Amino acid sequence: MTYDELFQLKGLEKAKLLAGKSILGREISGAHVVEIVEAQDWVKRGELIFVSGVAFRDVKRDLTEAICELSKKQVAGVVLEVGPYIKEVTDDIIELANELNLPLLSLPYEIHVSEIISQIYYDKYSKEETNKSVEKFMTELLYEDEKKALERIELFKYNAEKKHIAVYVSVEAEDNSSQTKSVEKVNENGESKNENSSINSKNDDISEQLLRAVRMSFVRQNQLLYLKEEDGVAAVIELEAGDKVHKLMCQKRKEIEENLRYSRKNVSVSMGIGKVFIGADSIKKSVTEARKANKVIKTDGGTGNLRYYDEIGIYRIFFNLSDDKVLRNLLTEALGAIMQYDDENGSDMVHTLEVFLEQGCNIAAATDALYVHRNTVKYRIKRIEEIMNIDLKDVTVQFNLRLAFKIMHYLG
Numbered sequence: 001m002t003y004d005e006l007f008q009l010k011g012l013e014k015a016k017l018l019a020g021k022s023i024l025g026r027e028i029s030g031a032h033v034v035e036i037v038e039a040q041d042w043v044k045r046g047e048l049i050f051v052s053g054v055a056f057r058d059v060k061r062d063l064t065e066a067i068c069e070l071s072k073k074q075v076a077g078v079v080l081e082v083g084p085y086i087k088e089v090t091d092d093i094i095e096l097a098n099e100l101n102l103p104l105l106s107l108p109y110e111i112h113v114s115e116i117i118s119q120i121y122y123d124k125y126s127k128e129e130t131n132k133s134v135e136k137f138m139t140e141l142l143y144e145d146e147k148k149a150l151e152r153i154e155l156f157k158y159n160a161e162k163k164h165i166a167v168y169v170s171v172e173a174e175d176n177s178s179q180t181k182s183v184e185k186v187n188e189n190g191e192s193k194n195e196n197s198s199i200n201s202k203n204d205d206i207s208e209q210l211l212r213a214v215r216m217s218f219v220r221q222n223q224l225l226y227l228k229e230e231d232g233v234a235a236v237i238e239l240e241a242g243d244k245v246h247k248l249m250c251q252k253r254k255e256i257e258e259n260l261r262y263s264r265k266n267v268s269v270s271m272g273i274g275k276v277f278i279g280a281d282s283i284k285k286s287v288t289e290a291r292k293a294n295k296v297i298k299t300d301g302g303t304g305n306l307r308y309y310d311e312i313g314i315y316r317i318f319f320n321l322s323d324d325k326v327l328r329n330l331l332t333e334a335l336g337a338i339m340q341y342d343d344e345n346g347s348d349m350v351h352t353l354e355v356f357l358e359q360g361c362n363i364a365a366a367t368d369a370l371y372v373h374r375n376t377v378k379y380r381i382k383r384i385e386e387i388m389n390i391d392l393k394d395v396t397v398q399f400n401l402r403l404a405f406k407i408m409h410y411l412g
Helices: 037-042 059-072 091-099 113-144 146-150 206-217 245-260 283-299 315-320 325-345 349-358 363-370 374-388 395-411
Strands: 016-019 030-033 047-051 077-082 104-108 163-173 223-229 232-238 267-273 306-308
Touching: 016 091, 030 113, 047 059, 047 113, 059 077, 059 091, 091 104, 113 146, 113 223, 113 283, 163 206, 163 245, 163 283, 206 223, 206 232, 206 245, 232 283, 245 267, 245 306, 267 283, 283 306, 283 315, 283 395, 315 395, 325 349, 325 374, 325 395, 349 363, 349 374, 349 395, 363 374
Parallel strands: 030 047, 047 077, 077 104, 267 306
Antiparallel strands: 016 104, 163 232, 163 267, 223 232
């Protein structure tokens, strides 16, 4: 449940948002009543906490302690029941909540909290069933029987007359504390063959967090279909008239990343984007395009970025090859000699060559990028030309080498 949905619940029309107005992207996964400090041990991340203060001895002191402790639990927010025990919410409490990035609400004491909590859990379990149905449908559509799946697409309120777009979202931990990166070969459908996902987590599975963040981000864009996969989340979104796709995608990638950073500070979100389409027959194709575009972000060594399928260029040829053998042969022909030299001599000529090409074959720029002396770069380039029997001033040679490096990164 989102905060927008929360404020529509019966009983919450009199609620006031006091703090955390800029961080309402947190998903509310449940609700709990906490009246004593010790009870906070039972609280789970993502829950909305109701506090009446009935057991507080010193309201200001106990409330301050409660808010600090609940913030550490990464709750979705705190609702203070203003009445006989908590008579008012003072400015210092509001300021504390803002400092802790904790949404803080006030609610009249006479409102029946139990009814609100019941509504929250009813919504939670209803959505869980809906999510299971959507993921089952998407699995069938993408991997089992596409034709059969499309026969019941209307059950998911899919409007085939409107424009849609598919995205493929992945996340990588910048500190590598909770994830392992995988950039194995993707087949002709853009499907990962690697068993080790790039979004494994030691604690709460980050893939589940990513799925929730994607659903929350696209809730206003009629995000209809989604599927958690090994290395990311695929989603199909209905576009509204007048939507500027690039602006929308940039905004949503940022939102997803910010939502994840509530619980994981050092994460980077990447988004591959398929072609805009109308109808239902192109869903699988657009998801495949988005998955491939996401793969290219990783192949090029980037994260936290957007990539459109229309922009992946020569990688489209790579994806359509049924066998890696052709690519491996091209790589060996282009870079085999210098790779062998590095292996035999413990040198790093391959890296020097790649940086030199990236810097437009400019000695000065390559010197700055490699953090070595200019004469060192000049010597290495001359030696590379000798070993490979090439002229790096030749534009055809440059093109072939740049292509070879793309193949090298693609193959991992």
